Amino acid sequence: GAGVSQSPSNKVTEKGKDVELRCDPISGHTALYWYRQSLGQGLEFLIYFQGNSAPDKSGLPSDRFSAERTGGSVSTLTIQRTQQEDSAVYLCASSLRSPGQGANYGYTFGSGTRLTVV
Amino acid sequence: EDKVVQSPLSLVVHEGDTVTLNCSYEVTNFRSLLWYKQEKKAPTFLFMLTSSGIEKKSGRLSSILDKKELFSILNITATQTGDSAVYLCAVVRGSQGNLIFGKGTKLSVKP
Numbered sequence: 001g002a003g004v005s006q007s008p009s010n011k012v013t014e015k016g017k018d019v020e021l022r023c024d025p026i027s028g029h030t031a032l033y034w035y036r037q038s039l040g041q042g043l044e045f046l047i048y049f050q051g052n053s054a055p056d057k058s059g060l061p062s063d064r065f066s067a068e069r070t071g072g073s074v075s076t077l078t079i080q081r082t083q084q085e086d087s088a089v090y091l092c093a094s095s096l097r098s099p100g101q102g103a104n105y106g107y108t109f110g111s112g113t114r115l116t117v118v
Numbered sequence: 119e120d121k122v123v124q125s126p127l128s129l130v131v132h133e134g135d136t137v138t139l140n141c142s143y144e145v146t147n148f149r150s151l152l153w154y155k156q157e158k159k160a161p162t163f164l165f166m167l168t169s170s171g172i173e174k175k176s177g178r179l180s181s182i183l184d185k186k187e188l189f190s191i192l193n194i195t196a197t198q199t200g201d202s203a204v205y206l207c208a209v210v211r212g213s214q215g216n217l218i219f220g221k222g223t224k225l226s227v228k229p
Contacts, residue, residue, distance in 0.1 A: 031215060042122075042221040043161075043206070048214050056214050089159055093217075099149045100213025106152070106166050107217065112159040 002026075004094050004110035012116045013082055021077040021113045025094030032075050033095075033107070034059075034067060038088040046090075049075060050098055082117045089114050120145045124207050124220035132228050135197050139223045141207030142189040149210040151183055151190050156204045156222070164192070164205075197227045 005024040013019050025032050034046040045059040049069045060066070064083075069075040079086055093107040122143045131137055143151070150168040154161035165174045167183035167190060174181050178197075183190045194201055204224050208217040 033216065035217070035219075040221075043208070043217070043219040045216050045218070048216055050214070056216065059216075091159070091161075095215060098213060098215040099210060100215070106163055107215075108163070109154075109160045114159070 004092055004108050006090075006092050006110035006113050008113055009111060010114045010116075012118060015084060015117055016081055018078065018080045019082055019115065021079075021090050021115070023075045023077070023092030023094075023110060025073065025075070025092070026108055027073075029094035029096055029108075030072065030101070031095040031098040032069060033093045034075070034077050035091045035093065036088045037091060037112075043091065046077070048098075050101075079115075082115075084117045087115055087117045120209075120211060120218050122207055122209055122218050122220040124205075124223050126223060127221065128224040128226070130226045130228065131197055133198055135227075136193065136195045137197060137225065139192040139194075139205050139207075139225070140189065141191070141220055143207075143209050143218070144188065145209040145211050145218055147212040148185070149212065149215065152208045152210065152217070153181055153190070153192050154206040154208065156206055157202075161206055194225075197225075199227050199229055201225060202227045 032049040035043040048056040064080045067077045089112045091112040093109045153164040165181045170185040181192045204222040207220045
């Protein structure tokens with residue numbers, strides 16, 4: 001697509017429920033990143049995909065968080081048994097390639113999913 | 119621990135003023151530094167800086183990087199109300215290209 005698309009744009013869920021957040025990157029972008037932005041905080045790295053593999057999951061805050069990417073394209077971030085502290089804006093970014101694979105041409109962000117856990 | 123620190127955290131100015139936003143960093147395996155403007159949710163790209171001392175310009179915005187002193191500045195001249203936003207500084211780290219973000223500077227431009 002023309003840009004990075006995320007869905008849903010807003011999600012309100014009850015504590016303890018599972019949620020899935022979707023990211024559709026720019027076509028042909030091999031690198032995909034998930035970030036979380038909590039109120040008053042900077043963007044926090046969660047996970048990095050190169051193609052379908054996730055060489056760096058170090059930012060996932062707990063084992064309730066998981067993510068996958070299929071076909072080198074769409075990625076899904078799943079949060080199980082949501083807690084109130086999971087409330088945040090979840091942003092996805094894609095890049096043509098990661099710096100280790102050649103010149104880096106920057107990152108395009110999606111509009112994010114605002115998750116509210118009540 | 120890697121960190122990016124932005125200052126000030128917030129700034130209120132009047133239209134026509136010139137502002138300077140600061141970003142200092144301590145990041146292992148530095149690749150480049152990025153500036154973004156965030157108005158709603160999606161940060162929009164402003165500049166990518168890789169080399170010291172080379173000023174990047176786009177209209178009323180300009181930015182420069184000092185890799186010796188580990189900082190960057192973003193200048194906005196003749197500010198307009200449409201410049202009101204949070205300005206984010208991020209450092210690209212390592213071959214994977216993870217971004218380490220500062221907390222941002224919230225700029226408010228009053229008419």
